[in-house]
Amino acid sequence: MGSVFGKNIKLSLFGESHGEAIGCVIDGFPNGIKIDNDFIELEMERRRAKNSSISTTRNEKDKVEILSGLLENKTTGMPIAAIIRNENKRSGDYSNLKIMPRPSHSDFTAMIRYQNYNDIRGGGHFSGRLTAPLVFAGALCKLALKEKFGINIAAHIKQIYNIKDKYPNDRLPSYKEFVNNYKKELSVFDNDAMNEMIKIIKEAKMNMDSVGGIITVVAFNVPVGFGEPFFSSIESRIAESMFGVPAVKGIEFGLGFDFVNYKGSECNDAYTIKNNKIKTKTNNNGGILGGISNGMPIVVNVAIKPTPSIAKEQLTLNIKTKKEEKLIIKGRHDPCIAVRAVPVLEAALSVALLDLCVEMKGKFLK
């Protein structure tokens, strides 16, 4: 329902871009999880706009205040509420959007849906700023997944515009290798590709335009046999949370759409034994069969569209005059939201997986 996710834990996001505060409540979070504040801060930092040449100039500290659910730095099992005050708002920028809806943005649809009562300033509740509390929630979920199940979540930019990342040695890198990228300007394995991507994004920015991208998110160490068939498949659960992230327009598991280029005999994942564990030789199914984990890494690709808010002049419809007019979008926008989506999509995956794990192992997690 609405901005609430989860069957067993309930993540509830709230706030508007230019309101008092944004934040979240996580109900049903497991008790006894040690809170690593440095890790949380690092995750928030990863999402933050930094290099102004490739991101928005709106730069907020996004300091998280945790209001409940902790005691002596451990989770109590009670709802965890956290808020982030909005500091750097400039509401004047958005005044005309109610009659001049931005193309490919939620302005028009939200206006109809909420009968003109919604807060349109900075996109209101639809703003990418809402991904900050999502990253916070994801950080907590990562801590629980790691402590209780040894599960690790990571991601990299697979593609920006026509530039594709490459894995070293042509195999899925380890969790540690993924994490090493986080120190780089972009979460990309291949440095040449990274530099090309930065160039493309800077060009887009200079041209008052934007570009999109594809992010690959991976969950390592998911136990075998978690999930269910049909509408509670792991794919259904992850897709539900991933499509909750603004600008996501596609999702695929393993080979995904590329399956169409293979024969069954070429892409079936054969079983074998590795280190005394049943594994598959390939992982074309992205770790999921029949909606249930098979013990291989869960591999998800997510398509992010180019930022719709571009500085370039566009045509749109004046809702009042019913005439097309030229629109110049003011405000500060990322030329490529895919860049900052990396930790956000990791968070979305983490929330979906913790929800699944609690369902499988129960509220006591043992």
Next chain:
Amino acid sequence: MGSVFGKNIKLSLFGESHGEAIGCVIDGFPNGIKIDNDFIELEMERRRAKNSSISTTRNEKDKVEILSGLLENKTTGMPIAAIIRNENKRSGDYSNLKIMPRPSHSDFTAMIRYQNYNDIRGGGHFSGRLTAPLVFAGALCKLALKEKFGINIAAHIKQIYNIKDKYPNDRLPSYKEFVNNYKKELSVFDNDAMNEMIKIIKEAKMNMDSVGGIITVVAFNVPVGFGEPFFSSIESRIAESMFGVPAVKGIEFGLGFDFVNYKGSECNDAYTIKNNKIKTKTNNNGGILGGISNGMPIVVNVAIKPTPSIAKEQLTLNIKTKKEEKLIIKGRHDPCIAVRAVPVLEAALSVALLDLCVEMKGKFLK
């Protein structure tokens, strides 16, 4: 949860491939909807295996018996239960799969998940046969969507292996044009492409192999302003239901993954006026902005992997001996499940949209 879908209507699927019966219950279905039995039969017929040269030789009449929820051929608003008796079972075929799990199939994961108690015969509850009650439920939902909202749902095969369908005149065809294809051997617009696809599938069958495909599903006439941001976005809802269909491994809306090849200025959907209604000139976002419908057709592409059950000899692991062994899969399987997935994915979309519509307009639907 499990084989249950929906927040406002609840579709519950049940049954196993080689059990007594398969079926469904739909709770919360709107009252007063006229049941068109010919239409339901037509939908069931579309899913049925027909031409044995491109589909399984298991051919069932799939006669639906409706047990409740109707009176004088109209829905009463009470739960609609329907069953389909299994007739054409050959259980002997599946005896060795518990120790020799089929690659890329649910055999192994279901065994772990259900602690070896699941019914593996014919894939059990994971079987594609369970899509028969889904098509039945979808047919009812289509009737309600049409009667109450004028919404129409249709689909075509966008691609099989390397063969792509083409739209006449390079624009999204109308609902009627989609429906015209249903009389053809495959739901494809371009006859040359269709013949190539049939050839490819026959070849796969002859080679004891299989191929995958991409299906495009479209909802026409969805009202503006239905949906919600974040985890209740239309994309989240549709993805949840679509990934409930076995063998689906990817989903995208509008341009989807192809967004990566565009600049924002090239793919933003500009607003305009058409027939006195606010529309967009292009529909790259597939009818959804900010998780909410914008009045354009909802366009979804779905990737279907090649049937994992192929007759060709494969290697798999013998769970008992822990040795790799050759596996010959018996039983009757479709060389390309994408073919029969067309009405199934329409059904999945119909169920998700009716659930959304009931949420937006309430239980009285007025």
Next chain:
Amino acid sequence: MGSVFGKNIKLSLFGESHGEAIGCVIDGFPNGIKIDNDFIELEMERRRAKNSSISTTRNEKDKVEILSGLLENKTTGMPIAAIIRNENKRSGDYSNLKIMPRPSHSDFTAMIRYQNYNDIRGGGHFSGRLTAPLVFAGALCKLALKEKFGINIAAHIKQIYNIKDKYPNDRLPSYKEFVNNYKKELSVFDNDAMNEMIKIIKEAKMNMDSVGGIITVVAFNVPVGFGEPFFSSIESRIAESMFGVPAVKGIEFGLGFDFVNYKGSECNDAYTIKNNKIKTKTNNNGGILGGISNGMPIVVNVAIKPTPSIAKEQLTLNIKTKKEEKLIIKGRHDPCIAVRAVPVLEAALSVALLDLCVEMKGKFLK
């Protein structure tokens, strides 16, 4: 939603009194539970109308056909669907109820709610007949609760009209003592009280009238620490399922409404040690503190109103003429539904508790 119960298991009831069949689907039921058909039959038998002098003359065999979810007499973890064909229908009896709604019955409210499309024959989906599949589902849940947790559920008639049952030795009897009553004509401990109750019911029947009652339902052996505060309290969960049973108008836990007659110092349940386990000396809270089980028996009292369908002449409104008219209700009705509600309320409690247990211990139940 609607006739669906549960967060972790999903019980979906369907059917109408005079339709083809009634039944249920239970999704998410644990795998590996041994099905004891004799026990199920016994439970169905307990609910069945028997002695026609104190119950309806509509007597159905209520033969349950299980369609899915079992293999070699054990549950597979897949949805369990079961149907009961309606045999003994006499639809002619109900023709005038659409314009002459029965007092205190669902006729009028259902008509408005379902815009006149509902099936009113025999109460349609609102009929007490729908409690037959609930008892079936409850029987399965009892088997799972017993096998996995050692939990036992039982009930007795606490009061019919002004006649109250008495516990032997003034303490809550054991599970076994409760079960011993099941062989009696009524589930009552005190035989004198039972005979008085039978007399009262017969009188009511002779007078073409009806009486109500109070049922006490008990869950023995519930582990400590199951449940949650606020809206997921055990009380909330059990109340949700109990009020799903037709004619239930009140529920209380432990002393319940009688708490008003005590001071805190008189009714607080003091902790002590019994057989090396922490127990309370009294059980005034009915086994639940802060929404969470405390290891004592869960004790629930449920108020059942007198059957609203009485044979005695009543006044009602003719919906068409807008005049009050005399109404003679035909059809066959129990003079005291509380009698047959005993196993039904046990079933409602069983379903709620199994749902809770799966949530606490996870889908693998270990």
Next chain:
Amino acid sequence: MGSVFGKNIKLSLFGESHGEAIGCVIDGFPNGIKIDNDFIELEMERRRAKNSSISTTRNEKDKVEILSGLLENKTTGMPIAAIIRNENKRSGDYSNLKIMPRPSHSDFTAMIRYQNYNDIRGGGHFSGRLTAPLVFAGALCKLALKEKFGINIAAHIKQIYNIKDKYPNDRLPSYKEFVNNYKKELSVFDNDAMNEMIKIIKEAKMNMDSVGGIITVVAFNVPVGFGEPFFSSIESRIAESMFGVPAVKGIEFGLGFDFVNYKGSECNDAYTIKNNKIKTKTNNNGGILGGISNGMPIVVNVAIKPTPSIAKEQLTLNIKTKKEEKLIIKGRHDPCIAVRAVPVLEAALSVALLDLCVEMKGKFLK
């Protein structure tokens, strides 16, 4: 799930008695509702501890800060988050409760449930303080119910210990008459009864003891035909929210448990015409038939147990030594929580009814 209520709106409560803040998020609240801050403040005031001779000496201003979901004093349709900072905490009082659990309180059960990680100070999340955000949420829901449906919610104290309130003229008073009581020291119609109740409570306080009570909550003007049979009955929904309030141990609708004292012919609610509307002559069913509203006031009685935290010396078990020991509870507690439960239970009913109304009429509420 947990501290989250609602199917269509989602109310999420958070916070601990001695933590940073308590608060709530309401997701799915209707857009365009005008916020009456005076009314909200009045509702908060009604719940506040005032007269220290009959309530706790912990007195907080409970100033609500709304963080999101409002624009120009109207709701936007986006999640409404609100926090109340805790000011008046004295955590030292509670240090020994982990080994000396208070009788009839959540100390012991919460400890087991949350594996000893829960915050026990002041009852932590189980504290009655959490009813402050519930009253805030209820105030918003009341505003929406009134503006959109004309529904009004009110309550009075029906009984404290052995003292019963009386309705003037022996009929259910009007909404306005209920509201008139709010100026009194207790929400009671009969002034003699009120004075007796105050005397009883003062005595209990002087004796370091506590008393319980029964509250009657009424919803006026609920439209006919809202609700559903079985587990989505209005009774199920209201009971789920009411049992979310700490110390509630019983609930009944209309005559409730008193039905047992009537014959069907004596308590059936006969239909008639009043002011051209179909009404019932009596309202023994409390406005609900078959789980669906019948247009009469919804009347709910709720049993509140005596405050378990009494100052009087009690015995409890020392969890460590396994010996019974004397316990003196420090801290500040209400001698009769029923007094302050009046607006809390109104809030619980308001939330349940708004959730129902949104389900019936849809997200646009028209």
